[in-house]
Structures are given as C-alpha cells and as structure tokens.
Amino acid sequence: DGGITQSPKYLFRKEGQNVTLSCEQNLNHDAMYWYRQDPGQGLRLIYYSQIVNDFQKGDIAEGYSVSREKKESFPLTVTSAQKNPTAFYLCASSISGGRSYEQYFGPGTRLTVT
Amino acid sequence: QQPVQSPQAVILREGEDAVINCSSSKALYSVHWYRQKHGEAPVFLMILLKGGEQKGHDKISASFNEKKQQSSLYLTASQLSYSGTYFCGTEIGGAQKLVFGQGTRLTINP
Numbered sequence: 001d002g003g004i005t006q007s008p009k010y011l012f013r014k015e016g017q018n019v020t021l022s023c024e025q026n027l028n029h030d031a032m033y034w035y036r037q038d039p040g041q042g043l044r045l046i047y048y049s050q051i052v053n054d055f056q057k058g059d060i061a062e063g064y065s066v067s068r069e070k071k072e073s074f075p076l077t078v079t080s081a082q083k084n085p086t087a088f089y090l091c092a093s094s095i096s097g098g099r100s101y102e103q104y105f106g107p108g109t110r111l112t113v114t
Numbered sequence: 115q116q117p118v119q120s121p122q123a124v125i126l127r128e129g130e131d132a133v134i135n136c137s138s139s140k141a142l143y144s145v146h147w148y149r150q151k152h153g154e155a156p157v158f159l160m161i162l163l164k165g166g167e168q169k170g171h172d173k174i175s176a177s178f179n180e181k182k183q184q185s186s187l188y189l190t191a192s193q194l195s196y197s198g199t200y201f202c203g204t205e206i207g208g209a210q211k212l213v214f215g216q217g218t219r220l221t222i223n224p
C-alpha cells in the first residue's frame with residue numbers, strides 16, 4: 001500500500017537536545033512538506049521541498065532544519081534553537097509542488113520536550 | 115496572510131446542515147478543504163480552482179468566489195462521521211504552498 005510513514009508516533013526529549021523526525025513516502029511524489037500543529041490551532045508550514053536536493057523555508061522555519069537527499073525521504077531536525085518545540089508534527093506530500101494537487105498527510109509525530 | 119475561517123465551532127444534530135466559510139485578504143489560485151479527526155492526520159476533501167466553480171461529492175460540496183476571495187464548504191444532512199475539525203488551505207499567487215486557516219470544529223450529536 002502506498003502512503004506516508006512518520007516515526008515515531010510519540011517522542012520525548014530533554015531540552016537542549018536536537019531531535020530528528022522521520023518522514024518517508026512511497027507515492028512517488030515530488031513535493032514534500034512539514035507542518036507544525038499546536039492545540040486548537042491550524043497547520044503552520046515549516047519547510048517544503050519541490051524536488052530532491054532543494055527545499056524552501058516556510059512560515060516558521062527558525063529552529064528547524066531539513067534535508068532532501070532522496071525523493072522518498074524528508075527528515076526534519078528540531079534543533080535546540082527552537083524555543084517551543086513541543087507540538088504535533090505532520091509530514092505531507094503531493095504529486096508536485098504545482099497548484100491544484102491534494103496533499104497526503106502522514107499520521108504525525110507528537111514531540112514533547114521537557 | 116492566514117485565511118480566516120468562520121465559525122470557529124458549530125454544534126449540530128444529525129441531519130442538520132452546516133456552512134463553513136474561508137476568507138482571504140489575498141488573491142487566491144486555489145482553495146483546498148481538509149477534515150481532521152482528533153489525534154489523526156488531516157484528510158483531503160476537495161480542491162477548488164480559480165473560476166468560481168462548485169464541486170462536491172456525496173453530501174459535502176464547496177464553492178469558490180474568486181472576486182470575493184472566499185470559499186464555503188457545505189455539509190447537508192450531516193452524519194455523525196462528519197464530526198471533526200475542518201481546515202481550508204489557500205494557495206496564493208502560484209506560491210505552490212498552502213496557508214491553512216485556524217480550523218472550524220464541527221460536532222454532530224445524535
């Protein structure tokens with residue numbers, strides 16, 4: 001079955017540590033996205049990538065980093081510079097970054113930093 | 115540039131109708147609608163393109179008024195399974211990314 005996988009589902013870290021969230025898709029999609037969702041809030045775009053080896057900052061990129069070395073993988077690193085990292089993180093992909101294509105979402109990773 | 119959704123929350127009885135609105139201050143290329151159940155990933159409902167078209171499937175439909183930079187989602191004869199939070203995602207100026215509204219929480223009671 002094609003889809004997007006994110007691991008782990010729950011992640012706990014101590015303040016000051018970097019942590020990497022995994023996102024893999026086997027849909028052969030060109031575009032991939034990372035969103036952050038806080039309780040009762042909408043989805044805010046962190047980073048997105050239209051093609052391998054290229055990515056752009058979204059609206060809240062500070063304190064985060066990404067890489068896109070393979071088409072199917074788009075890991076997100078939450079660095080110690082992110083002031084409030086506890087949130088629900090969603091990865092998504094679409095056929096291309098062009099207009100009008102639906103985004104498919106992974107199940108999400110809930111990150112708690114104490 | 116975040117679109118504004120209204121209402122923020124609505125409670126209905128099964129079988130009643132609902133309308134959720136999404137307004138932007140920017141010219142829109144397209145509007146996406148998604149539904150999210152608690153603790154789960156958002157699920158795609160539909161996309162509307164420039165041209166003011168109206169789309170729908172089953173008892174959920176939507177319209178897109180390009181001039182007013184607004185979209186509305188219509189849920190008729192609501193079912194218990196329609197409960198969740200609805201988000202509109204707007205594509206502005208061919209930016210090839212979406213900006214999501216804050217969501218509308220829909221509760222359907224028996």
